Amino acid sequence: MSGADAGKEVPRIAVPEGAVQREAVPRCLACGGTERAPEAKVRAQMMATREDRAPFTFVRCTGCGLVFLDPRIPQDALGAFYTGAYLPYRGPRAWGPFAPVVAAGLWRQDRKRVALVRRHAEVGPGTRVLDVGCGKPSFLESLRRATGCAAVGTDFSDSGWRDDPGRWRELDLRVGDIHELHLAAHSDVITMWHYLEHDYAPAKTLERIRELAAGTHARLFVEVPDHDSWTRRRHGALWAGYHAPRHTALYDPDSITTLLERSGWSVVEILRRGSLDPFVLHWMSRMEARGIDWSESMASRAPGFLAGKVAWGVRFRGRRDGLGVLTAVARPQA
Template identity: 30%
Template sequence: MERGNCAFCREDTEADVFLLGRSEGRPFSYRKCRGCGLVFLSPRPDGREMRSYYAGEYYGQGDCKFRPGLEIFRSYFASRRVRRVQAFFPGPGKALDIGCGQGTFLQLLREKGWECGGTEFTPESAARASRRGLPVAVGEFDPERFPRHAFDLISLWHVLEHLRDPRRVLASLPGLLKKGGIVALSTPNMESLQAEVGREKWFHLDPPRHLYLFSPRTLDEKMESLGFRLVALYHFSLEQNPYGWLQSLLNLAGLPENSLYGIL
C-alpha cells in the first residue's frame, strides 16, 4: 500500500476521511482534498498490487466482458456514444480511445470511416480489441508512444477514475490533439443523488480500482486549469444510471456486495 494524494493540488493525505468503502471485506478510505474538494483513495494499492484487482474475472471470459445478451445492449450504448461524438465533426477523423476495453466503440467508429487506435492496461484485455483488427498499445498510458497533434478525438470512457495520475494524463492530451480536437470522457458523479444515497454501498464507488472520484464542478475546474473548454455536459447515462441505482439499492438491502454484477 502507498499514500495517495490529490493529483492536482498535490495535497498530502492528512485530509479527513470522507467515505469508507470495502472490497472483498477489506476496508478502504476515501479522502477529500482540502484545497479543491477532489475525492481520492488513500492509502491505495501500489502498482504491482493493483494488478491483482484487474484479474481475469474483472474483464469477464472470452472476447466479452458480459453475457452475450447483455453485450447486445452494450453495443447499442456504444453506438449512441458514436453518434454523440460524431455530431461535433464534419466527417470521419482519427480517434484514440484510452482504456478501449474490447474495442466496441472503436469498431463502430471505424465502420463510420474513422481511423482508430486504443490503449489497454493489461495484455489480456488488449488482446480482445486486437482480435477486432484494432491497434492497441498495452500498459499504462504513455503519451510518448503517440504522434503529436495527430488525433481529432481522444476518449476516456470510465477510465479517468482508474488513473494513478489523472492530471499527468489529461495535461498530455492537448499535445496529441489536432487543432479543434475534442476530448470526450465519462466518469462517476461523486455528487449525484445515487452516490449520496448509496454512500459506502454505492456501486460506482468500486474501491480500490476507482482512485479518484469527481463531481461536475471538480472535473470542469481541473479540465479548465489544463486549458480545456467545456462544450457539452451530460448528467444521465442510460447505460450506467438505472443499473447503478438497482445494484446500489441491492447492496443497501444487505445482499452480497455487487452480486447482480457478478451474475451478469
C-alpha cells in the first residue's frame, strides 16, 4: 500500500481460483445504498501465474456511483494476495540496474505531496501531521525536513520502516488501526496517499479521522485512483487501478464527495490528478494485458517502461487532468 517499498522478499504463494472464501458486501461503502449494477469482471492483478488470476466482480452503486468489489476477500485473508509478485513491496531493487531511476520517481512523488500540502495548509514547527497508511514514511520525512512539523505515521505493519530505525527516528511511527490510535494532540494535517481504496469501511475511517482532526482549520488530503479517467476507459477490466482484489472501492469526484460529506467532512477542492504518475497505471495495465509474471525482475522491462513514458509525455503534452488519479482536499464540517 501507499508506496510501501520495504524491499522485502516475500515468499510466493499461489492463489488459485476459489482458494479463499469470499464475503458479500450488502451496502455501498460510500452512501449505504443497496441498489447496484454490474460494472466490470476483473481478474486478480499483479500476480505471477495465469492460475493465480482468479476473477472478481466490481459493481456500481446506482445511488452515488461508487464502484466496489462484491463479493470480496475477507480482510483477514487478503494477505494471500500480497505475495512475492507484489511489486511495491519489492522496492526499487526489483528493477535491477534501473533501481536509481525508480527511486528518483518515488522522490519526485514525495515532492509533489509536500508541495500540495503546503499549498493548502500552513505547515511549520507547530503543525501536527498524521499520515495514515504511511508505508515507507519518506513523505513524512520530506515534509518534516521542509517544515519542521511534528509527524505521525501509521500502518498495519512496520515493514516500511523496521529495517532502518535510525533514518526515521524523528518520526512518530505506529503499527495498528487508527481506530485504536492514541495521540497526545489532534492533527492539523491528515494525509491518505492511496490508502482509502484499500479500506473495507471507509466511512468509519473518515469519521474516526474527523475525531483526530484539530478544529475546522485542519485539512485532509486523500489521493486515490480515478475511475472516471482516461486510463480506466482505455484499459477497461485490465485497468491497473482496479488492483483486484486489494482495492475494495474505486472513486470518482462524485462518489468521493458523497463519502466525505457523509463522514463529517466538507470538500475544499477535488483535483483530477495526484502525486502518482498516471503513466504508471497505464504501463501496469498494459503489463496486465500481456499477463506478465510480476514476480520476475523488472530489469528487462525497464527500457520499455522508459520509452513508453517518453511517448506518454508527447501524447499528453500539457494535459495533466483526468488521466488516472484524483486528490480530494477536505476540511472538517463545522
